[in-house]
Amino acid sequence: MKKLTTIIFIVILSSTAHAQIDFDNPPWDLSCDTLFTQTDLNICSFDEYMIADSILKDYYAQLETYLEARIQEEAAHDDDSDAFHGDLIQQLKNQKTALIDSKSDFEAYKNSTIDFIGLQYEGGSIRSLIVNHYAMELTINQIKVLSAFMDELVQN
Numbered sequence: 172m173k174k175l176t177t178i179i180f181i182v183i184l185s186s187t188a189h190a191q192i193d194f195d196n197p198p199w200d201l202s203c204d205t206l207f208t209q210t211d212l213n214i215c216s217f218d219e220y221m222i223a224d225s226i227l228k229d230y231y232a233q234l235e236t237y238l239e240a241r242i243q244e245e246a247a248h249d250d251d252s253d254a255f256h257g258d259l260i261q262q263l264k265n266q267k268t269a270l271i272d273s274k275s276d277f278e279a280y281k282n283s284t285i286d287f288i289g290l291q292y293e294g295g296s297i298r299s300l301i302v303n304h305y306a307m308e309l310t311i312n313q314i315k316v317l318s319a320f321m322d323e324l325v326q327n
Contacts, residue, residue: 192226192318199223199307209296216303223310230317231274237324238267281309 192198199222203215242263245256285302292298 192314194311194315197223197311198226199311209300213296213299213303216300216307220303220307220310223307223314227310227314227317230314230321231270234270234317234321235267238263238270242267277309277313281306281313284309 199219201215201219201222203212203219206212206215242260245260245263248256250256285306288305289298289302292301
């Protein structure tokens with residue numbers, strides 16, 4: 172059954188952003204550097220960040236769905252006499268809880284970091300551009316972390 176779940180996960184990944192992201196030419200690159208006005212730069216940087224953020228949210232959702240499917244799959248085969256299945260189910264539940272915690276911890280970290288950085292530019296017209304840039308960079312780094320983890324899941 173693990174193979175079936177892995178196959179389903181691979182199909183999900185291949186039909187979503189994970190399989191399509193080329194970090195050298197990412198979908199969030201809207202060529203904002205070709206714009207001239209501060210307003211246009213601010214708007215474009217926000218749009219770039221929103222694209223990256225939506226991809227990150229999709230990654231978290233995919234991982235949570237995968238872990239829940241594995242929990243259900245293993246629970247269907249658990250006859251209470253097999254310690255391995257019980258331990259595996261608990262490990263998967265712990266992993267799902269840690270993923271959910273990771274998501275909220277990342278959001279808190281990202282928000283406090285950009286708040287801190289934004290204070291340096293408080294009142295300036297460039298503040299939005301700087302805050303959006305840092306929010307996007309933090310988000311992209313988290314996408315890379317989750318992408319590497321998803322690659323590990325597919326390989327196992």
